[in-house]
Amino acid sequence: MKIGRHFALLSVGVVDGHGGPPRLDQAVVVRDGRIAAVLPMADYRTDDSIQEVPLDGHYVMPGMIDAHVHLSGGRATIDDQELGVIAEPKILRAMRSVYEAQQLLKRGFTTARDVSWNGLYLKRVFFEQKLPGPKVIACGPGLSRTGGHADLFQFTPDYVRENGVWGIMADGTDEIIKSVRYLLREGADAIKIFVSGGDNWPHDRNGDVHYSMDELRTCVEEAHRQTGTMVMAHAENRTAIEMAVDAGCDTIEHGEDIDEALAAKMARNGTILVPTLQLIVNWYRDFVPLGGPVAPKVRPDAFLYRDLYDDHDEEFGHAYSSQAVTSFQTAKAAGVKIALGSDTVYEPLTRYGEYSALEFRALVEYGMTTSEAITAATVTSAEAVGMSRLLGSVEPGKLADLLVLRRDPTEDPMVLYDAENIHLTFCDGKLTVIDGLLAW
CATH class of the missing domain: 3.20.20.140 (Metal-dependent hydrolases)
Structure with missing residues (x-):
């Protein structure tokens, strides 16, 4: 799997880090290592400059x-x-x-x-x-x-x-x-x-x-x-x-x-x-x-x-x-x-x-x-750690340090304890880990 610097994670549930249940059927848009937008799929518009990554049924949360x-x-x-x-x-x-x-x-x-x-x-x-x-x-x-x-x-x-x-x-x-x-x-x-x-x-x-x-x-x-x-x-x-x-x-x-x-x-x-x-x-x-x-x-x-x-x-x-x-x-x-x-x-x-x-x-x-x-x-x-201006939540302007999960991480602590539930890991918008294997 290759993902460039501009991409959108589509049809995901978003756990933004601030508490509460996931927001379902969302798009997370990343440009040049930062989160550019988080919006409902109903409001998402295809852009030729954006690589689309369909992830229906997955969840996105901060690293x-x-x-x-x-x-x-x-x-x-x-x-x-x-x-x-x-x-x-x-x-x-x-x-x-x-x-x-x-x-x-x-x-x-x-x-x-x-x-x-x-x-x-x-x-x-x-x-x-x-x-x-x-x-x-x-x-x-x-x-x-x-x-x-x-x-x-x-x-x-x-x-x-x-x-x-x-x-x-x-x-x-x-x-x-x-x-x-x-x-x-x-x-x-x-x-x-x-x-x-x-x-x-x-x-x-x-x-x-x-x-x-x-x-x-x-x-x-x-x-x-x-x-x-x-x-x-x-x-x-x-x-x-x-x-x-x-x-x-x-x-x-x-x-x-x-x-x-x-x-x-x-x-x-x-x-x-x-x-x-x-x-x-x-x-x-x-x-x-x-x-x-x-x-x-x-x-x-x-x-x-x-x-x-x-x-x-x-x-x-x-x-x-x-x-x-x-x-x-x-x-x-x-x-x-x-x-x-x-x-x-x-x-x-x-x-x-x-x-x-x-x-x-x-x-x-x-x-x-x-x-x-x-x-x-x-x-x-x-x-x-003194990095709240850049890290810790899924919201526009933050660095795209993101986890893509197979299950809703808010439902049970064992979801995050079990590393097999972590599908993709991004650091600064760069795909870094795929299913437990370093990607580069």
Whole structure:
């Protein structure tokens, strides 16, 4: 199948991303990579300059956006985790990241906000359109304090600086300013900061706050100094979440400790929540197995006598998962904007593309309607990554990042979870994927 730069998708149901049922028997006209018109077939007129693509019985919706991924190129299991990732050559990881981004594309995600070194350069490769891939909204590595969430203390600081993929160490306001400016120099579209720990290592328990308010405000001020740059805040405990909101961070990542008062503040401020539900709710099943103390061979522990004898049993895991679900539902009830983000980190633990689709399913499982989840994955995620003027909906003037589906995606979350329902994928109006195969 060959489709040129000017075409019309005819007799389709349109799911525009703003909610509600499909508008049936529509024509979507695309010229030079942008949506030129969306109109009923009764109003459509044949134009010799337009290639007509009859698609009776199909549906068109915006390409989905994963607002939180790590195109790290790493490969690790539960036993070695990040240690295995950082031990491999950077060039190997960079090459693998191309495959990772393309797997997202095959599952209907035409844009991804990435936190890794690789994304800074993947965005340039895919923009050249020599290789098919999604739009990469690049953060580069997130700002982490020494000993923080993205620091791997089993390696020397110099080795981590040279070979780490998710973090750049920045302590104090001067280092934060320098790091933000350096990332912007490298082409970062957004800045991530690890405001809390994340339970990866003994130094970074998710109940700890890792930056002072001065440091956090400095990060936001410096990022926002360059117009259009957004700040995403890894924040897992209530204190860290509220600090990030008060400092002016644009999105809260994970945020599994939100109560009604904090949700109301987020809604007033327009702060977007990226809850990464699939990962957080299943953290003690997929990442840190339950059943007693953490064994040193799994998590080499610098603070053996501080935490080693704390039991993490089934009851503990259930309470943690339940809190994440309650936090998400509290935020939703308060009117907090919610975007889709999978936090895909490396295979085989989180398979690229599949994990993003699992996050879509999780949004519905824990409280959204399927139509609301589509809005989260399109309109709101476009806002979360700073691209709402160009992406996220099927309407004139937007870039033609489009999915053509065999079934109505609003009827059941499994429609979008099942990649076989995705017939065609367009990026900037260019046919990119046909039935799961890259088209160019």
